[in-house]
Every structure is written in C-alpha cells, then in structure tokens.
Amino acid sequence: MARPRSEDKRNAILSAATTVVATLGVSAPTAKIAKGAGVAEGTLFTYFENKDALLNQLYLALKHDMRDEMTRDYPAAQSVEERGRYVWERYIDWGVAFPLKRKAMSQLAVSERISGHTRAAGMEAFGEINAMIHRISSDGPLKDQPPAFVAAVMNAIAEVTMEFIEQDPKHARRYKAAGFVAFWSAIAGK
Amino acid sequence: MARPRSEDKRNAILSAATTVVATLGVSAPTAKIAKGAGVAEGTLFTYFENKDALLNQLYLALKHDMRDEMTRDYPAAQSVEERGRYVWERYIDWGVAFPLKRKAMSQLAVSERISGHTRAAGMEAFGEINAMIHRISSDGPLKDQPPAFVAAVMNAIAEVTMEFIEQDPKHARRYKAAGFVAFWSAIAGK
Amino acid sequence: MARPRSEDKRNAILSAATTVVATLGVSAPTAKIAKGAGVAEGTLFTYFENKDALLNQLYLALKHDMRDEMTRDYPAAQSVEERGRYVWERYIDWGVAFPLKRKAMSQLAVSERISGHTRAAGMEAFGEINAMIHRISSDGPLKDQPPAFVAAVMNAIAEVTMEFIEQDPKHARRYKAAGFVAFWSAIAGK
Amino acid sequence: MARPRSEDKRNAILSAATTVVATLGVSAPTAKIAKGAGVAEGTLFTYFENKDALLNQLYLALKHDMRDEMTRDYPAAQSVEERGRYVWERYIDWGVAFPLKRKAMSQLAVSERISGHTRAAGMEAFGEINAMIHRISSDGPLKDQPPAFVAAVMNAIAEVTMEFIEQDPKHARRYKAAGFVAFWSAIAGK
C-alpha cells in the first residue's frame, strides 16, 4: 500500500462510488467503482485501505459536500428564520441537483459498515447548522429535546421532500415549500 | 398426501430473515437465514422461489405486522385527534418492542431488490391509516399535498423517534411525546 | 422402495425421460422427468432405483423400440438385398417419425452413465439384424471385420442420414436414398 | 503493466477441460477443470467468461487441432486418391493418439451448449478438407448430395473406426484400412 499520489484519483473514486452505491447499494463491487473511476481494480486499494474505509470516507465526503452546499453564502447576519429557511432550501436544492449523492447517502446511512466513529464525525461537521436548528427550536415544541433529535427530525422531513420532488419534479416548488412549513411547524412550532 | 408445507416453517424463515437482515442488511446470506430458521439451506427455496422473493415477502409481512399493531383495538369511535395519537403510540411501541423488525424494514425500504409492485402492495395495507392521516392534515400546513407525502412525513418523524428511544431508552416516554408533538405540528399544525 | 404397481406409469416415466433427455441431455433433472410423466418426484424412484438405472433402462427401451420398428413386417422370405433395404428404411423412418427418441439415443450413447453391460444387452437385441448385416457384408469390403464393426458403420451412416433429413426435410426422400447407397456401398461394395 | 494473461494458462485450462469432459461429459464441474489445469477456480473465469464460453472455445480448439493434424505435410501435389487416403490416415492417427480429445469432441458434438455459431465456425475450418471430399464424391454415389452430407458420412465412419481401434488396438492397422475402404466405397464408389 504505497502512498497515493493523486488527489484527483481519490476524488474520481469517491465520485464513482457515489454513483455505484446509489445504484447498487453498499454491496456494489469495488471493481465497478474502480472502472467508473477509470482506475485499475488494485489502484482503489492504494487510495483506500479496504472497502469499509472507502465507504466510511465516502459517507464523510458526502456529509461535507452537503454541509458546504447548505452553508454556501450563508446569510449569517440575517434573522434565525431567514437562516433556517436558507439552509433548508440549500439542502433541498442539493438533493435535487445531486440525486445520486442523496441516494448514496441513504444507502450508507442505514449500512452496518459505517462505523459509529464515522457517524460522529459526520455529526460534527454539522455543528454550526445543528446549533442554529437548536436555536430555532428553543421555544418550540421540541425545546426540551437534544439538538441531535431536532436535527434528525429536520433531516427526515427534508429527505421525504427530496424524494417526492424527484418522483414528481413538476411540483418541486410546492413540495419544497410544504416541506419547509412541515419542518418549521415541527421544530419551531408556530 | 406428502408432508404438507408448514406455515410454521415459513414463519420461522421470515423471522430469521428479519433478524439477519436487520443485522447484516439485505446482502445477508440465505444460508444464515436458513440456519436461523432451523431448516436446511435448500428448504428456504421451497418456501421462497429465490432471495428476492423472500425479501419482498418479508417486506410485506413486516408492513402488515406493523399495520396490525398500529390498528389493534383501534378506537374508531373517538375523535380524529385521539385516533391519531393512538396510531402514533402503537407505531412507536411496535418499533421499540421489535427493534429488529424496525431495522429490517429500514434496510428493505432502501433496497433496490424491493419491487415497485411490492411497495405498492405495502402502501395498500395502510389505506385506512393513510386516510386518517389525510384527514388530520386536511386543514393543516400540508393540506394541499398528496396523502402519501403527509404519511411519509409522519413515518419519517416516527422513525427518528424510534431510533432515539433505542439509543436512549431511559427517555423513551419523553421522545415519544416529543415525536408526537412534532408530528402533530407538522401535519395538523396546532 | 416398494414394488411398483403400474406398467403405465413406468412407461410414462420412460417416455417423459425420452423427451427431457433429448432436449436437455443426460443431466436433465429427474424432477422434470417426473413432472413430464405426471408423477411425483419420489414416485420415479419406486420405478427406478436411481437416475442411472433409469437412464440405462431408457437406453434399452429405446434400443428395443428401434429394433421392433426395424423388424416390423420383416420380409424374411425376400433376398438379403431386399431385407437390407427394408431394415434401412424402417430405421430411417423411425428416426424421422420419432426425433426425440433419436436424440435421446445420441445423448445416451455417448454418456458415461450407460454401463458396458447395458450396451452389451442393447447389442444383443440386434442379433438378428446384425446377422443380416453381416451376411450382406460377407463378400464386400468389410468381409474380414467383426459384425459389430459393420453394424456400427451402418448405424453411423443412418444417423447422419436422419440428422440431415431433420434439418432439411424437403429432401428427405433424396437423403434416405443417398444414405442407403452409401451404406450399401460401404458394406456390400457394389 | 500487470501480469499479462498467459497463453500457457489458457491452454492448460483447455487441456484439462479436454480430459475432464472426455471423462465426465459436458456436465463436468469447472472446479475439476481448474484443478486439472493447476489454477484457482476463479482463474478459469478470467480466461473464459463462463462455462459455455469455455466449452464452445474448447470445441473450436479441438476442431482446429484435428484439422491441423489432418493437413500436416499435406501432399497437395498428389492425386485426389492419395490425398484422400492421407487425410483419412491422419484423422485416424489423431483419434488414436489423442483418445481424450476424440472423446471430448463426441461429447461436445451432441451437446446443446455448443452454439450454431460455433458449429459453423468449426465447419469453416474444414473448408479445404470438405472441398477435397466433395471432389472425391463428385462422381460417386453421393454426387448429388451437399458436401456437408458427404463430409458427415466420412466423419461418422472415421469415428466408428477410431472407437474400434481403441477397444481392440491390436487390430488397429486392419480397422484403419477397413474403415478407409468403407469410406472410399461410400463416398467415391469404386
């Protein structure tokens, strides 16, 4: 296992893995991922120690990608309502723009191969966002629940929203708005 | 005239499959399922044509089981609020009482091996419950969304609730109540 | 392994085996044979000790069937030429009328599962015919070869003839005649 | 840049397949073939896509091998009689020298797993030989039959000859001569 040289290749593998995992689930063969990345089967293993490492790093990469999209041009100066809506919309946009990333994430999220450690690291990336969500909920119906619970509820509603948009894209705008209302009602109440 | 096919054995296979799929995902080996059921590897295939058939029938069996639990002693005469809460509580109770069933369901739900036909049949079993949820939402924030969307939101919040209870069972009661509030706020609004 | 009761059933199994072996070769599953015969999988084994026994008995049954067709209304009083041609024509007719029997025979003939004993018994059934062929050849080019060799040559030419007729049935008459000429030239010379 | 695929290994697999198919028929397990070739079970599938591909390529390889032996040092300048006899003798010699190849061929020839395409390609390799046989027959008893028919008759007689030689090798010379006479009489007539 020599030192990998090219960041490009690593990214190509992660990108191919996204597609293949979205399509075939976590049991997708590493050979297909390598092929999708345009590298040899063995090369994959100079960039990732084994398949589990690849999956865990993919999980994290997707989490970060998602987080970056959600906070790009974040309107830090605005009200928490504005910021909440902003993040919501960026999240939905991300899922709609990158359905394979979204599907790969759902596969990984339920997989036994993603370690607790990886999940925790994924959480961490969302620290700021979670803090904001926590503030939103601080005098809503979930005010006594842990921030993670609140964030998970938001996440769950967003996923439903993205799924429905994908199956019925003509009503994307409506679903996006409705999802937000559901999220806001559930979290902030009123 | 020969040994009749045994409903018990079929159930044993489904039950073993629940455990094994919950633990290892849909790529769990059929051999492990057979072993868990106490039958020979080949016997599994006299009860299920192939692994896909088994997974699809398991999905349906779990859906039905869930539905039956949710509607056991259903208080049909009570207000829709009462009934909504009743179904919610039964659902959470089911998930908490049978964590393996719940986990198997999440694995199956995201699997490409579950056919559209099976998913549709699963939906159908929830016709009555979905109708009720639809009524709850009929003058809430989601009143213009399809019933399936509303049901999916409820489902998503319930799953989050069940997960948190499992990880932190001491606060089960609190999560259950909080989840309900979130659900009710999202769906019925106030 | 109780005593079989019905000759009909035994024949149904042999008949189904003919079809199935012709189509799928000797590795055809016994279950398919049983199904073709309209009996249960297990029943097959009360009529035949095991698959090898079935195949060997099928071989013999086909040999006998073939022999019977070849000698039906045998013109014992006619010249050896007449009788030779008669047998030839009956043989070709049999193969054309019962292509599945013919194909099953080719599969069985090259199978390792047919014992030497069975092959010898098959030979025996052709004693009379072989004797006749021997007489035909007695002053032809093969006069110093064992009767079995002469018979095998006839057989081989007949099989080629039947195959060509099956693939090109419009010229059946021509192939039949040509095959006979080849056979007669090879065996009787002139 | 990786280890190149080895022609030797491919040949070893084909050679092992010859032995195993000759002995056990086309249902011979691939594991036995791999073992015979001294490679891992999986390696077989880097050289042949699946078992059918292996069998079809084996069929062709044997056909080519046979053809090459039949035409080695072919006396192109001699009379057609000389050339006919030459080819005949080479053919018989091949079958006697390589009984496993011969037996594998008989198994493959009657197998449903050999495609029409493969059979056609096999035919093609014998173009020159068939042309010669056709010339031999051009004023014999089979002059109005398609060349393929004539070739098939020759082939059939040769196979009988090889089988008898194998069972009774002491009289090899006699069978070889007798077979030739039968062949020549059948094809060329006098």
Added chain:
DNA sequence: AATGAATGAGAATTCATTCAT
C-alpha cells in the same frame, strides 16, 4: 404405493484483496 417437502452436497459464479509485473 404415491406424494412432495426436506436435505445438504455440489455447481457456477462473484468479489475483495493481494501481488507479480
């Protein structure tokens, strides 16, 4: 005697990973 469920030893692949080139 007949049935067909039960069995478990194969069968053909597949696949993560290693390693020669």
Added chain:
DNA sequence: AATGAATGAATTCTCATTCAT
C-alpha cells in the same frame, strides 16, 4: 505508483434422493 491477473472463500441456487404423511 499503477495495473489487472490470481486467488479461494463465500454466495445463490439446483438436484438426486430420502422419508414423513
């Protein structure tokens, strides 16, 4: 470092045969 052939354990499914009914 990159390649892809090599490996062999694991996987799904088949099938001859047995045996409970």
